[in-house]
Amino acid sequence: MKAIKFIASLFVSATVLSSAIAGNAPKKAAEGLAVDTKGSKIHWLAKKVTGQHEGFISISNGNLSVAKGKVTGGTFTIDMKSIVCTDITDAGYNQKFISHITTGDFFEVEKFPTATFKITKVAGSNITGDLTLHGITKTITFPATITSAAGKVTATAKIPVDRTDFNIKYGSKKFFESIGDKAIDDVFNLDVTLVAGK
Template sequence: MKAVKLFASIVFAALFINVAVADKGKKSVALNVDTKGSKIHWLAKKVTGQHEGNINIANGSLTVDGGKVTGGNFTIDMKSIVCTDITDAGYNQKFISHITTGDFFEVEKFPTAAFKITKVVGETITGDLTIKGITKSVTFPAKISVKGTAATATASIPVDRTDFGVKYGSKKFFDQIGDKAIEDIFTLDVTLVAGK
């Protein structure tokens, strides 16, 4: 009788462990990025001033496990880029036409850019950023919040455009450019909102 009880106890314990492991596996969920609630603001500087604007997020997801963001990705619609600080309509159109050509982001050939999280340590994110078909690893601090089946992440990501083949107006490649120089680093302020 004792042997039967012992056997039953072992079987019960094994079932309990299997269920617990299965439940643990179910905690990892992919939350879809809300493309309307999410946004990217860009800022680029030059010797004589700066320009800024917005770019749309086409799609993406954040992976949440145990109440923490552990992974994710998003796609940027490069054709949606706008400049918000140039008020003259004609000049604004000329500016956008220029930065979407081969001198800068060549959006007809590369209509999207992308970011994929490869590691999250505390509130530091490392991931692969792809622009113009070139992928580079970038690391930056982020503010991350997970509440139930909703997650938000905000970050300011400095990007060296020359790493992605965007050399126009860079002092690295044009020594005598003077006050027409454009800074190599531009900033992407990203806000991701994701949920079920």
């Protein structure tokens, strides 16, 4: 009986070793980390012929998938109703500006209250994913810096977004050639800091 058990034990050990050598050993599943919405932020910058405006917009939720200290996937949601402008100091003009960019000429936040980004590929320092904005989804790729420490992952990236790809045409020279110095740049920039942990 002992001999049979010994032989069976050797057989099981050999099978496990063979699977490992063949690359069939079980792989550690990616770990899901929740986005820290208070520690994460998005700074936006939009330019026009006569100047520029900037401010912040909030991330409402999200998660990152991490395996062996590397980000392999994830998603986050942007609260389009949270947008603020920090460079206009006159309260009345500030409110007028925000009212304009959140209505039909730009982001239509009542109809599209959120935007989302879903990571579909990570290759080196480049992240590719699907950005859904203004009800339209486009694939974008951008470089990012990702660090991991004390159980937290921080990803930072500067993401240029062409608003006309998302059917936001107001003040664009692509569609209004004679607009002159009232033109607004098609591309606005998002400076994203995403912090995630358990």
